[in-house]
Amino acid sequence: xxxxxxxxxxxxxxxxxxxxxxxxxxxxxxxxxxxxxxxxxxxxxxxxxxxxxxxxxxxxxxxxxxxxxxxxxxxxxxxxxxxxxxxxxxxxxxxxxxxxxxxxxxxxxxxxxxxxxxxxxxxxxxxxxxxxxxxxxxxxxxxxxxxxxxxxxxxxxxxxxxxxxxxxxxxxxxxxxxxxxxxxxxxxxxxxxxxxxxxxxxxxxxxxxxxxxxxxxxxxxxxxxxxxxxxxxxxxxxxxxxxxxxxxxxxxxxxxxxxxxxxxxxxxxxxxxxxxxxxxxxxxxxxxxxxxxxxxxxxxxxxxxxxxxxxxxxxxxxxxxxxxxxxxxxxxxxxxxxxxxxxxxxxxxxxxxxxxxxxxxxxxxxxxxxxxxxxxxxxxxxxxxxxxxxxxxxxxxxxxxxxxxxxxxxxxx
Amino acid sequence: xxxxxxxxxxxxxxxxxxxxxxxxxxxxxxxxxxxxxxxxxxxxxxxxxxxxxxxxxxxxxxxxxxxxxxxxxxxxxxxxxxxxxxxxxxxxxxxxxxxxxxxxxxxxxxxxxxxxxxxxxxxxxxxxxxxxxxxxxxxxxxxxxxxxxxxxxxxxxxxxxxxxxxxxxxxxxxxxxxxxxxxxxxxxxxxxxxxxxxxxxxxxxxxxxxxxxxxxxxxxxxxxxxxx
Numbered sequence: 127x128x129x130x131x132x133x134x135x136x137x138x139x140x141x142x143x144x145x146x147x148x149x150x151x152x153x154x155x156x157x158x159x160x161x162x163x164x165x166x167x168x169x170x171x172x173x174x175x176x177x178x179x180x181x182x183x184x185x186x187x188x189x190x191x192x193x194x195x196x197x198x199x200x201x202x203x204x205x206x207x208x209x210x211x212x213x214x215x216x217x218x219x220x221x222x223x224x225x226x227x228x229x230x231x232x233x234x235x236x237x238x239x240x241x242x243x244x245x246x247x248x249x250x251x252x253x254x255x256x257x258x259x260x261x262x263x264x265x266x267x268x269x270x271x272x273x274x275x276x277x278x279x280x281x282x283x284x285x286x287x288x289x290x291x292x293x294x295x296x297x298x299x300x301x302x303x304x305x306x307x308x309x310x311x312x313x314x315x316x317x318x319x320x321x322x323x324x325x326x327x328x329x330x331x332x333x334x335x336x337x338x339x340x341x342x343x344x345x346x347x348x349x350x351x352x353x354x355x356x357x358x359x360x361x362x363x364x365x366x367x368x369x370x371x372x373x374x375x376x377x378x379x380x381x382x383x384x385x386x387x388x389x390x391x392x393x394x395x396x397x398x399x400x401x402x403x404x405x406x407x408x409x410x411x412x413x414x415x416x417x418x419x420x421x422x423x424x425x426x427x428x429x430x431x432x433x434x435x436x437x438x439x440x441x442x443x444x445x446x447x448x449x450x451x452x453x454x455x456x457x458x459x460x461x462x463x464x465x466x467x468x469x470x471x472x473x474x475x476x477x478x479x480x481x482x483x484x485x486x487x488x489x490x491x492x493x494x495x496x497x498x499x500x501x502x503x504x505x506x507x508x509x510x511x512x513x514x515x516x517x518x519x520x521x522x523x524x525x526x527x528x529x530x531x532x533x534x535x536x537x538x539x
Numbered sequence: 540x541x542x543x544x545x546x547x548x549x550x551x552x553x554x555x556x557x558x559x560x561x562x563x564x565x566x567x568x569x570x571x572x573x574x575x576x577x578x579x580x581x582x583x584x585x586x587x588x589x590x591x592x593x594x595x596x597x598x599x600x601x602x603x604x605x606x607x608x609x610x611x612x613x614x615x616x617x618x619x620x621x622x623x624x625x626x627x628x629x630x631x632x633x634x635x636x637x638x639x640x641x642x643x644x645x646x647x648x649x650x651x652x653x654x655x656x657x658x659x660x661x662x663x664x665x666x667x668x669x670x671x672x673x674x675x676x677x678x679x680x681x682x683x684x685x686x687x688x689x690x691x692x693x694x695x696x697x698x699x700x701x702x703x704x705x706x707x708x709x710x711x712x713x714x715x716x717x718x719x720x721x722x723x724x725x726x727x728x729x730x731x732x733x734x735x736x737x738x739x740x741x742x743x744x745x746x747x748x749x750x751x752x753x754x755x756x757x758x759x760x761x762x763x764x765x766x767x
Binding site: 128132135136138139424425428429430431432433434435436438530531532 | 591594596597616617620621623624625629631635637638639640648649651652653696
């Protein structure tokens with residue numbers, strides 16, 4: 127208690143210096159929390175966007191499909207699988223999909239495309255394509271011949287709403303099959319790849335094209351409430367499906383490895399940037415504490431003279447560092463959370479830098495980035511800053527206690 | 540009376556670059572319990588060095604220093620620290636109170652280091668502050684006290700752990716003569732009531748006058764040792 131009382135009062139002997147030091151800790155922490163919050167929010171948005179425009183947060187498919195992408199590697203019965211989804215509260219929706227490669231042809235020309243056969247009713251609850259429709263409407267009739275294409279594809283094929291086109295693909299028997307389609311909707315995601323290459327048709331149309339049986343699909347796309355729960359849900363699903371070896375449970379990381387790599391790389395570089403900022407701030411704190419220790423050499427000599435143990439003197443200086451750190455991180459955390467809350471609600475407008483279209487790693491994003499600071503990132507960052515503040519106190523503390531009392535008394539004089 | 544302090548052939552030589560500077564030369568000295576001793580001499584005569592030797596703050600180049608029959612030169616840093624804590628009180632020329640502690644907290648500081656129970660601590664220190672004439676000033680900080688008041692707190696701090704010996708390095712140097720006289724009255728009273736041995740280093744004739752034993756140092760040697 128004596129040490130804490132002394133340390134606390136020592137901090138306020140030079141109020142200005144203490145406030146400046148606390149402010150620098152606070153500033154560093156706020157900067158870190160805002161960057162990390164925006165990063166977490168952006169990554170979350172990217173992953174959700176990619177999942178809802180792609181194969182979901184979690185994908186169930188044939189175990190060999192991912193390595194070969196052969197259309198004939200299908201899931202036969204989804205009822206057995208989907209009945210378990212109710213047990214997992216994080217799963218907010220699921221959608222059956224059929225995937226394939228095809229040619230889309232009009233009188234104007236032909237283009238290669240990737241088609242996704244979808245259940246329109248299921249998709250309406252989960253997909254982002256509906257929000258991206260700029261002309262026409264989404265697919266409605268499950269048995270219909272409607273097709274949803276991107277703006278770039280529409281331009282390349284010179285089609286509009288109502289235009290006819292033919293989709294041609296190899297079916298499961300290896301035969302070339304074709305179906306007539308009519309454009310019902312045109313979307314624009316902002317991603318060149320999606321807008322120029324992907325199209326959606328109904329599940330039934332895809333099954334007819336590929337000569338699949340009723341209920342046969344390529345994959346089940348699962349959508350979860352928070353993408354951070356992906357691994358937990360996958361573990362749960364694997365336990366439930368342990369008896370079957372006919373289905374692979376994949377996370378978005380495995381289905382979209384480029385996105386996963388980007389998130390990891392960008393996240394790492396973000397942390398490196400934060401560490402550099404922290405080191406710069408730590409240098410400032412070290413200077414402050416060292417100055418404070420050097421100024422009080424004589425006083426330390428008196429304390430040692432009176433009988434204070436050197437290790438208690440060490441604890442005193444470390445406690446001063448800790449209290450400095452605690453004050454800094456308390457104020458910094460509050461301000462950092464407030465800033466994050468602002469950016470969570472209002473967002474950070476990137477249009478000044480990127481224009482209206484923001485495409486990161488093939489994922490089209492709203493150019494207004496929203497923060498979403500994860501609790502564990504908050505704890506790690508705050509703990510790191512606190513630890514750093516304490517660590518920089520070690521050298522001055524050891525320096526103060528190494529001298530003999532008589533030497534510090536002489537130096538102080 | 541028993542010897543509290545005994546020095547046998549104590550010599551201290553400092554190295555100032557390549558030059559060896561002898562601060563003490565062959566000092567033989569014994570202090571008894573309850574003595575009120577002043578060590579005087581010109582600057583550089585070795586007064587402070589002598590006090591540092593006795594206080595366990597420095598070690599002799601040659602010779603032996605005993606405090607209550609314990610040989611100081613064989614003690615570890617920790618043992619010396621405990622010795623200073625429990626058996627020696629210090630009074631400095633510049634008071635050297637801890638600026639962020641009140642008068643009461645300064646006075647009880649050593650008792651806190653000794654981990655004395657709170658009630659015992661407070662009772663002893665409140666009585667001591669009253670004895671040194673600082674009743675009512677317990678919650679004042681050093682910055683709000685005069686030099687004389689600060690030195691009284693320092694005296695209370697030195698006496699509080701009931702040490703065997705109080706070492707006072709020019710305790711009246713930074714106060715006026717009236718205050719110096721009052722401080723000497725106080726220290727004399729404590730010496731007589733509590734039988735604590737006082738050893739002063741001083742230039743002050745008033746302190747020399749009031750001491751009951753006067754040791755004159757010159758060039759590191761005891762020139763005169765007079766019992767009054």
